[in-house]
Amino acid sequence: MRIALAAAFLALAFTPAIGLAAPSPTPAPTLPPYASSTPTSTPAPSPSAAPSATPGAISAATAEPAVPPLYVHGQVLTISGGFFVFTSGDSLRVVSGLVIPAGVTTGSYVRISIDQLGRVVTSIELEPRTSMAAEIDAANIPRQYVVVSPRSAPVPAATGQSQAAPFGLVTVTIVVHVPGNTPSSDDVYLATERSSYSPAEVRMDRVDGSTFSTAVSLAQGSALKYQFTRGSFATVERDRTGGIVQPHVLVAAPNAKSSDTVIRWADL
C-alpha cells in the first residue's frame, strides 16, 4: 500500500518534467554490418513461451523469431555506435532501425529482448513494472550474446546479483531512545540534511517515557543523514565525552527502521 501511495504522490507531483527523460526519441544508432552467426552448442536459457508484445515496448523486429526472445533486465550505460551497453560494461549489438523509447538514459532500468538467433537486441522497454516469466538479470547474461574485444573481456564475476530497480517513495521509521535526564516536558526533534539541519525540522512522537519515533518519506535508495535535538543547536546530541556526534545515516528501503540512542545532550 505504501508503494501505491508513493506512486500516487509521484503521479500528482511529478507532472512537471523532472529532468530525466529526453523529450523525443533518440535517433536510431548507426549500426555496423550485421554479423550473421549461428547459435553455439551451449543453449542459452530461454523462456518457455514467448510473451506477447509488452505495452510501451518499441520494437523494430518485424519477423517472428524462430525461437523465443531472451529477456534481460538491467541498467543502461549507453546506446551508441550500434551497441547497447549495460552498466556492467557488457555490450550487445542492436538491430538496425531500433527505436529507443523516450526517457532511456544513463542509469535507466530497462528490459531488453534479444533475438537468440541473430544475437541482437530487438526491443527496449523502460522501467518495466512486471517481470517476464523467464527474465534474467544482466549480471547473468549468457556470454555468447556479449560482444567485446578479447583483451577487454571482463573477468567472470559472481552471478545472481540482482539489479532490482529502486523506485518511488518509501516510508522509513526513525526511533530514538533519550537519556534519563531529558526533561519530561521537552520534545525531541529530527534535524536532517534536507533542511540544512534545521534544529526543529520534524517534531517526533512520544512512544514511551524515553522513546520517540517518527516516520519520514524518502526516495527509495537515497540516504538520509540526521541528528537529534531538543529544538535548538544548543541542545543537540553529543557523545559520552561531550564530543561531536556524526550524523546518523539511514538508507531508504521499504519498511526500513532505525533505532538510535542519544547518549547525552549538549546542555545537560
Add this chain to the structure above:
Amino acid sequence: MMVRTLAFAAVAFIASAGVAASEGLPSKVDVRGDRISFFPYTNEALLSGEGHVVVRTGSRTITCDALRWDLQKNRMVATGHVHVSGGATTFDGAAYVRDLSNGDGFLMTVDPIPATYALHDDDMHTASEGPAPPKLFDAVDLDGQRPFMRSRHAVVTPGAAVRMMPAEFPTGAGPALSLPVYLYTLVQNQFIAYSAAPSASFDQPYSIFGSPNSLTAGHLRYDSYNGFTESLDEHLVEGNKAYLVTSVLPFRDKQFDLLSYQVIRPGLQQTLTATHTFGAFAQNILTYRLQESGKLLTETLLYDQFDASNSAEFDLATYEHDIKHFLGYQLKTSYGYDHNYAGFPYSNDFRMGADGIVLTPTFTLAGVALGAKYEYSVTGYDYPHEVTTGTTTLTVSRKVNSAVNLFGQVTIEQNDNRYRDIAVGEIALGLPPIGTPTLLYDGQPYLGYYAYSGLNTYRRYEMQGTFNGRGDNRVQLTFYYTHDFPQYDGFGRPPYYASIDIVRRITPSLRIEIGRSYQFGWAGQYLTPQYTFGISP
C-alpha cells in the same frame, strides 16, 4: 566586554585553522547542457547532465550525451558520443570514466567492437586495454527522483560547492521556483549548516559564498511570533573539532546570535553562546561552558551573564548508571556564585546544590508500557535561602495497532522556596501589597503564586493519541489537565489545554504541519485558539 573577548578568541582560533584546500582537484569545473540537474541526496551528491553536455576544466573539454558526476567521490561518467580534447591527446568513445582526484580514467570504445582502455591524464599513447574493473560504470537510476535544482549551466568547485546560474527548483506542486543564482555547499560537515538563530518553523538557507571550511548564507525564515523574516549566517568550521556560527536577524527579530564549540582535546570541550537583542528592550545573554568528561565523572564550569547580572558554577556529575532491569540513576553536585545587579534580595551570594535522578526502565504489563522517574534537587544559599524541588513523572503508553499509539504522562512537582527572613521572602516571592491586592478575573484577591511560605505543587496530566497514516501523514490529539496549588484564575497555567496537530505530505518534497490548540476555563475565557504552522522537506 566579556562577550567581545570570548567571541574574538573563538573567531581567531577557528580562523587560524585556515582554508583546507582540496588537493589534486581542479579549482573550477564548468558544466553546460540541455539539462543539468543536482541531486544532493543521491550518492551523497550527484550532478547529472542530459543532452549536448560540455564539461570544461582548465584547457580540457569533454562533450557527451549524458553525464553522471558523483561529487563526493569526484568520479565522472560521461556517456554517448564522448569526445575528450585539450588533454595530452584527443579521443572519442562511447563511455568515459574519470577520477578527478588523480587523473585516472577509463575509456570504452565501440568501434569496431567494444573495448576498454585504462589511461592517465587523458593520454591515449600510454593507454592499456584490459577488462573494466567491477562497478566501473555504475550509474544511479534517476527516473522518479526530483532534482533539488536544475539549470543549463553549473560551476562546480570540487569538494566545496555547486553554483547554478540560473537555478530552478522543481517543487512538484506547480511551477518551479527560479533564482538567478544558487550556491549549494558540498562540505560534508553538518556544522556548516548549523544556524545560531532561534529555531523557526520554516528555514530555507540561501548560500552566498562557500569554501571547504566556511559558508555565508542568507535564510528565509518563518516563526509564529515574527512571521516571515530573514537572517544572515556566517559559518566557520574546522573539521569535526570546532565550529563558530554567527547569525544576524536584522529585521523583525533584531538580534545577533553566536554559537561556537571547540574540542580542546578528546573529552575536553568548550562552548560559547551569546545573544544580543537590539531595540528598546536590549538584552545581552552569554553562556560559557567548559566541560571535561572523565571515566567516572564529568566536571563542568559554567558562566552565565544576563545583562549586568551573572553567575558562575562548578558541577560534578556522574554518568547515567543502570542497574539492569531495575533502575537507573544519575547524581550531581554543584557550587556556584550569583551576582544580582539589582541587589535584591542580595547582591552577591554563594550556593551549594545537589541533584539526583532515579528512573525505572520501561517495562510492559499486559501490552501497556510503563515507566517512572523521580528527580530531586536541593540548593542552599548563603543568604540564607533554600530551594527544594521534587518531581515525579509517570508514563504509560500503549501501541494499539500499527497505526494508533496512545501515550499518557503524569508529572507532579513539589517546590519549597523558602526565605528565612519572612519579610524579605514575601517580597522576593512576588506577594502583592496587602493594601492594594491584584484582583483576579473572578474578583478574588491574588495572593501570589508562591504563597503559603513558598510551598506549592504543580500537577500535570497529559494524554496523547497519535494516528499514523500512510507515509508520514499523521494526526495527533493532545490533552492536558493541570491542577496546581495554589492555582489562581488567569495566573499560572491554564487548567485545560487541548490541541490537534496534523502532518500531511503534500508532495514528495513538501510536508506541512498544522496545529491548533485551545485553552479552557482560564482568565475568563473558555476558548483560546492558537495556530501553529510548520513546513519541511
